[in-house]
Every structure is written in C-alpha cells, then in structure tokens.
Amino acid sequence: MAVIGVTGGIGSGKSTFSKMLADHLSARLFDADSAARELLESDPAVREKITAELFAEAYTPDGKPDRAAIRRLVFQDPAAKARLESILHPRIRERWTQLAAECRQNATPLVVEIPLLFETGAERFFDRIATVACSHETQLARTAARSLPRDEAESIIRSQIPLERKTTLAYFVVWNDGSLTNLENQASELAKILQKPLS
Numbered sequence: 001m002a003v004i005g006v007t008g009g010i011g012s013g014k015s016t017f018s019k020m021l022a023d024h025l026s027a028r029l030f031d032a033d034s035a036a037r038e039l040l041e042s043d044p045a046v047r048e049k050i051t052a053e054l055f056a057e058a059y060t061p062d063g064k065p066d067r068a069a070i071r072r073l074v075f076q077d078p079a080a081k082a083r084l085e086s087i088l089h090p091r092i093r094e095r096w097t098q099l100a101a102e103c104r105q106n107a108t109p110l111v112v113e114i115p116l117l118f119e120t121g122a123e124r125f126f127d128r129i130a131t132v133a134c135s136h137e138t139q140l141a142r143t144a145a146r147s148l149p150r151d152e153a154e155s156i157i158r159s160q161i162p163l164e165r166k167t168t169l170a171y172f173v174v175w176n177d178g179s180l181t182n183l184e185n186q187a188s189e190l191a192k193i194l195q196k197p198l199s
Helices: 014-025 032-042 044-053 067-076 078-105 136-145 150-159 163-169 180-194
Strands: 003-008 028-031 110-113 128-133 172-175
Touching: 003 014, 003 078, 003 163, 014 028, 014 110, 014 128, 014 180, 028 032, 028 078, 032 044, 032 078, 032 110, 044 078, 067 078, 067 150, 078 110, 128 163, 136 150, 172 180
Parallel strands: 003 110, 003 128, 028 110, 128 172
Antiparallel strands: none
C-alpha cells in the first residue's frame, strides 16, 4: 500500500484533510507537527540543545516549552529558525521514515502530514503527494480564529514555499476554500484513486 504525503500552508486545512483521508483509507497517520510538539515537551536532548543554542528562556520555569516565545524568535531571526529546524527535523524524519518502512512491510497505507515536505526535500520518500490549498484570505481568517496574530501568520506564510508553487509540485491538489462536506468529498474521492494499483 502507498505512503502518502499531505502538505500545505498554515490554515489550509491539511490536518483535517489528513485525518479524513486516513479514515477513508483505514491508514496509519503521522502528524509531523505533533511530533515536533512532543519532542519539544519531552525530549531532554532537544531541550538541552534549544536552551544552549537558541535561548535559555525557550522553556518556562516549570519545564514547559514557551511556544509563543520560540515562534517569535524563529520568525524574526532566520538563523534561529534554521537552527531550530536542524534540531527537530532529523528527529521527526527518523520517526516517520521508520513508520513508513514498517507500513510498507505490512502492506498498510500511511498518511504523513508534513507542512514542510517540499522545503525539507522529502519528496522521494512518498508514493504520492497531495497539497491542500486555499486562498490567502482564507488562510488569514483561519489563523485569526486560532488567535494567531496576523503579523505572525503572515511571517509563517512568507517563510514557506508559496501554496501556488506547492500545488505545481504535488501529484494531487485539494482545494479547501469551501465547507467540511466539500473537503470530506475530496478525501473520499482521493481515497478511491489511491486504493487502485499505483502506476
């Protein structure tokens, strides 16, 4: 069975779509953002590197990562962003590539939600890639609903490959400016395609 990469920009709806697609395929699901959060929260080596190489205040006195402070730093300082990614990305990739190998061996489909799929050059690991895209206005509306300041949302959007470019790099494109029902229908249709033998 296939290993499917799902990517897109912030606020595009890639997490919702990934869950829908995994359900329709009866697939395993790996969320790269969740893995990053877990590493920040519970990996002592990650904490040591971040506090030593980025800034000591990355964690609160009770040992929890200060996500807002980390986000502000990395989107104001490209060098800090690159350093954080060099700490997290290899560990995240190791996790999902190991899972992909297990799923291939067991003939189990796998959906990997990875926002920076193209940015990290991960295309070669996937049988098919889907980009979930929407308008810029929709991205900003959705991030505002999460209480993310507009300037931070704009910084995140600028730091990633434009959605227009991601759509040209993907094998499938899912347009998500509409309703959840519309997104569900697209997940269902894509699952039907993916359940056929890949050529």
